[in-house]
Structures are given as structure tokens and as C-alpha cells.
Amino acid sequence: MSEKNRSLGAYRDVCPPGTLDLIWSLAERLKGLSLLHVNSTRMGGGVSEILLRLIPMFEELGISARWEVMTGTPLFFTATKCMHNALQGDEKFPTAEMFEEYKDVNRRNVESIPLDADIAVIHDPQPAPYIEWKPAGARWLWRCHIDVSRPQKKVWYFLKDYVSRYDGAIFTLASFAQKLKIPQFLIYPSIDPLSDKNRELLPEQTAAVREKYGFPVDKPILLQVSRFDKFKDPLGVILAYKMVKKTTDCCLVLAGGGATDDPEGSEVLARVRSEAEADEDIFVLDLPPDANLTINALQRLAHVVIQKSVREGFGLTVAEAMWKGNPVIGGAVGGITTQIVYGLTGYTVNSVEGCAYRIRYLLNNPEAARRLGENAKEYTRTNFLITRHLIDYLSLLSLLLADKPG
Amino acid sequence: MEVKELLGLRADNEIQLMELLEDVSCDSIYFHMHSYFLRHSFLSGPYTNDFANWAAIQLRDRVLGEKLAGVSISPDRGLDDVRIELIETIDKHLLQLMSIPSATPGSPFHFMSSQIVEIPLGIQVDDLPAFLEILKNVHSSSIYYHIFEARIRVRRGRNDFSSWFDECLGLKDLAAEIEKIDFYMYSLEDLRSEIGRLCRMELET
Numbered sequence: 001m002s003e004k005n006r007s008l009g010a011y012r013d014v015c016p017p018g019t020l021d022l023i024w025s026l027a028e029r030l031k032g033l034s035l036l037h038v039n040s041t042r043m044g045g046g047v048s049e050i051l052l053r054l055i056p057m058f059e060e061l062g063i064s065a066r067w068e069v070m071t072g073t074p075l076f077f078t079a080t081k082c083m084h085n086a087l088q089g090d091e092k093f094p095t096a097e098m099f100e101e102y103k104d105v106n107r108r109n110v111e112s113i114p115l116d117a118d119i120a121v122i123h124d125p126q127p128a129p130y131i132e133w134k135p136a137g138a139r140w141l142w143r144c145h146i147d148v149s150r151p152q153k154k155v156w157y158f159l160k161d162y163v164s165r166y167d168g169a170i171f172t173l174a175s176f177a178q179k180l181k182i183p184q185f186l187i188y189p190s191i192d193p194l195s196d197k198n199r200e201l202l203p204e205q206t207a208a209v210r211e212k213y214g215f216p217v218d219k220p221i222l223l224q225v226s227r228f229d230k231f232k233d234p235l236g237v238i239l240a241y242k243m244v245k246k247t248t249d250c251c252l253v254l255a256g257g258g259a260t261d262d263p264e265g266s267e268v269l270a271r272v273r274s275e276a277e278a279d280e281d282i283f284v285l286d287l288p289p290d291a292n293l294t295i296n297a298l299q300r301l302a303h304v305v306i307q308k309s310v311r312e313g314f315g316l317t318v319a320e321a322m323w324k325g326n327p328v329i330g331g332a333v334g335g336i337t338t339q340i341v342y343g344l345t346g347y348t349v350n351s352v353e354g355c356a357y358r359i360r361y362l363l364n365n366p367e368a369a370r371r372l373g374e375n376a377k378e379y380t381r382t383n384f385l386i387t388r389h390l391i392d393y394l395s396l397l398s399l400l401l402a403d404k405p406g
Numbered sequence: 407m408e409v410k411e412l413l414g415l416r417a418d419n420e421i422q423l424m425e426l427l428e429d430v431s432c433d434s435i436y437f438h439m440h441s442y443f444l445r446h447s448f449l450s451g452p453y454t455n456d457f458a459n460w461a462a463i464q465l466r467d468r469v470l471g472e473k474l475a476g477v478s479i480s481p482d483r484g485l486d487d488v489r490i491e492l493i494e495t496i497d498k499h500l501l502q503l504m505s506i507p508s509a510t511p512g513s514p515f516h517f518m519s520s521q522i523v524e525i526p527l528g529i530q531v532d533d534l535p536a537f538l539e540i541l542k543n544v545h546s547s548s549i550y551y552h553i554f555e556a557r558i559r560v561r562r563g564r565n566d567f568s569s570w571f572d573e574c575l576g577l578k579d580l581a582a583e584i585e586k587i588d589f590y591m592y593s594l595e596d597l598r599s600e601i602g603r604l605c606r607m608e609l610e611t
Contacts (some may be wrong), residue, residue, distance in 0.1 A: 018545030025525045026407065174516035177412035184412040272587065395407040395523045
């Protein structure tokens, strides 16, 4: 069955007991509702992966769901990347020309995208100005997927002018909440356990990936899967690996996917390649956005998965690795601290040295690594699967409709 | 189901926590005394209320963590009484300190609250064996609702399971046994198992 045609019933065996009954009961009162999602990329990145699965689920439940993707110019995406970084605390500031392009591109997009829907969810800063064209009577939510716990104030105040006009905002973590006069809701992101990236694989499928990339069979694999982005700290991972290598033999795989709205990726990738080129046990894989089966196999081949981000919205790769029963070492930032319960489902670390220490510990204590991995899988089943995400959305939609005047 | 709301209020140290406890709504107090159960249905953490966990972990003040963990909610006391006990606990504790414990950078306490969306699941049972069968597979949020929401926020006085066993099935002993459980010492999955165990014992007698 193709991913798009998979029915909700297929999740019965992987989600916690009673989940599907609850979903159908929640959806009963929402039948016939029209729902619009808008974001800025259809391929690559966590947001599009989640929408790709949620939209057919809403449809199956009788909710008319639409997903529109805005288009932009190179300057627009440079501007929004700059805003994205500034909202995550970066010192760079978008230029006046960038702000103008941001507004212009939104204006042009709105002309070609129908906005009629009972409820709209507008994702991230890129289409935030759409609120200026909100139809009367509709309820609109701004869904923020990025870490805005310490934003650069000037950019945040610019964006806040738009955000404040929504009927509510959804953040990924409590620490991302802002001083706003609109209601702010908390919804964790999720992974799809039946997608190509997360479903069970045959041993020969994982073996084929090992063979394709030439990973040694006699060395444990350390893996970080993430975009080549400075906030994911791939260079820090290489440093940690080099520290571990002094005492415990292993190899390192850095696998990155690209997102079409991330113009800085190639620059970071070049630096990673330069750091890695002298070591034949470091594998840098620049994967296309649809390399889901490869990423799945890599996560199943890995002995320890690392997500050493220094800023992070949520870190879906952490949940993906946990779902495969991996012990995960993550940077103690953003959503990673919610996913990794220290010492129970993995370890959070605050430095290259801390990362190296925990890698050494797990490589040398396979029983402890196995126990963490088992806990991690069950923790993900309860908290981070797409079925839980769907329940959260349905609950919020019910609440919005109940509060609707008239 | 619970829709979680962020209030945009944060405490960085024990004094700020105490001051904000004076101002936030009873819903927020309730949320932080109970949210553990919805977020941690599988693994057990150190304490079952957020204030105690934050004090012990982020403030690294284990004594306050233990004291706050001892503050409990019950059907016979209002949430404002709980608020006062939390504030007094922090206040008395602060009098014994030479300096004010502050959270590690980036780990303030974020106040939240929640709204419950009540969803009829359309599942009906008429006797104990059928109840036991459904209990095995019902979503854990339903267990949460019928135990915690029913007792405190909906203020039905006791948990819905005990009420039904007593009033509809005439199983007064089973109702009393279930009401005797210290619900705050269990995860939702553990409660599912414990209630199931008591029901099976009742069927065997």
C-alpha cells in the first residue's frame, strides 16, 4: 500500500491501546469542517513530512483538509532563513530589502492561493503575513516549529505584529511561549511509524545500505542525521568522534538531507567535508530529500545515534532514532530535552566532551545501551507518534469550534 | 482530551515561583499538579507534580523538591488551599536559606494550564467482565479522565469507576478498594494494571 493511501486502521498495532477509537470519537463532531494548512516547502524538513501524513488522515476522518505551499524567490528564502536564524538567536539581521521581498512574496502568493476554510493553520514565519488576508469568520492559528525561546528581539517584534492578529499560536515547547495576548497552545511534533523512514525493514535492506556506502562491518556506527546546518553542530560531532576514537574504535556517519528553503546548507556541508576528508572512518552522505529508506536503514545500522544540536525546535530525528530502539545522545536544547529523559531514554549533553563521554559509555556498555533503547521506543510510542499529534489537533479544533462566537 | 495552553509566564528562581503561584489561575495549579499523568503514561519520573520536579532538577534544591512533592490534591480541598500550601512551603523553605536558588540557564519554570475536551467514546459496558475487557484497551487518557478529572476538576467527589461499581453494580467493596488506591503514586499504565488486578480479584471471589 502506498504511503498516501494508508488508512488509519494500519496504525492499530503500533500506537498505544485505544488510540484509534479516541481519534474516531474526536473526529465525529468535526465532520464536514474545512481545514487549510500553509507552509513554504513540500519536500524536505519535518513540517512537510508531518503534513504529508496528517492531510490524508484528516480527509479519512471526514475533515476537508487542504495543504498549500507558498513559492518564493531566492531573495525571499534568504530573507526567511535569516529571519529563522535570528528568531533562534543569531546576530545576523535581515536587510530592509529582504523585509520588503518578504512582504511582496507573501502578497503575490496570496493572490494565487484560495484562503477559504473554517480553520487555517499557517506554519512558521514564511507565510505569517497571510493573516492580513484572513477571511471573515474563519479561525486562524500560527504554528511555530522553531526554537523562539531567545529570539533576536527586533525580528521577533516585526513578526509579532503578524502573529498577534491570529486567533491562537501553537508552539512546540513550553519554553517557546511568548508574551502574546492571543491563546498559546502546546503541541509536540511527531513521526509516522509506518512511513518509509520509520517502518520495519528486512535485514537485507539494511545490509544493502551498509554495502552501498562501504561502512566497515567490524566497527560500531555512530550516526547523526540532520540537515547540514550550523545549529546541528556537525563539526562538534566530528570533534566528539575524534575524542572517542582515541580509546574506542568506531566509525561516524553524518547523513544530511536538504530542504529547499535552506540556502546555507551547502556552505556547512563543504566545511564538514573538509574536516572529514583525512579520516576514512568518517562518512559524509549528502542525501536527497526522498532518501527515506536509506535514513531508516542508517538508523537501524547505528549503535549510537547523536543529535548534538546547539539550537533545536524539536529534533524529529531524535524521535525517529528512539522509535528504532536506539540510545540517543542529544544536545540539551529545545525539544531534545523533552524527548530524552536523562538516563532513561538516552542522554542529553552540553559540550563536545560530554558527548564523547556518553558515546564511550554506551559503546562499552551494550546492555545499558539496549535498555535505554527499549525505553526510548516505548516513550516514543506514547508521546511522539503521528496518532498522538492527530489527537492534539482534533482536540484543539474541537475547542476552537466550541469557542466560536455565534 | 487535554488541550495544553502556554501562559507566557516564567519563574527563574524560588521567589519568582512563589510570586507567580499567587497570581496564576487555579487551572494552572491543577495542570502542574496533574499534567505528569498525561505526559508520562509509561515511564515514571522522580515526582508527580511539576513544581517538585523543577525544584529538584532545575533548581538543584532537592529539599524543596521533596517538600513540594508532599503537597497533595484531594477531592475534599479546593485548589486555592493547594495554592496556599505550595506558597507556604516555599516561603518557609526560603527562610532557612542563605541564598535564593536559581534555575540552570535556559531552564525556567513555564506556567501552563489546560482545557479538557470531553469526548464520549461510545463504549458502554454493563457488567464487570465487560468492564475488565474494555479496560485493557481503552486509551490511557480515558483512565486519566475518570480518575483525576472526575475527582478534582469535575468535582464528583470520587473516581468514576468506584461510583459505577458502587451505584450500578452494587460492588461496594471493589469501589472502596479502588478509591483507596493512592492514585498519585502510579503512572496511568500502572493504574490500568492495578484496577484490572482488583477487578479480577473481585471476579474470583
